[in-house]
Amino acid sequence: MNPQELHNTEIAFECTFDWGRVWHGGKVKDIKTAARIHYDVQIGLDISMILQKYDRDLAFSAFWYILPGNELTEAAFKYSHYKTIRKLTHLVY
16 A cells, blocks of 8 residues: 555545555654655655655655655755755765
8 A cells, every 4th residue: 555545545434544554665763754744745745845744854764765866965955954964975975
């Protein structure tokens, strides 16, 4: 099941399910939040809106597995997320 299917299932059955079960990325701090962020990216929500909706550290933790490298780098510098910038510089050097 992917995040879109889980969202549709929640609407159809009018109940909540464990979002952590649909996270198929790597190791993140909070898998439930990462799955919801993945859904928000899939439906086209802007990164700035996602960062307002969720904790920055949790969002960038999920972005590592969701966004392409160039978008991740651009977002890290645009929103000054120093943990991600530090990780990216360790990859280069």
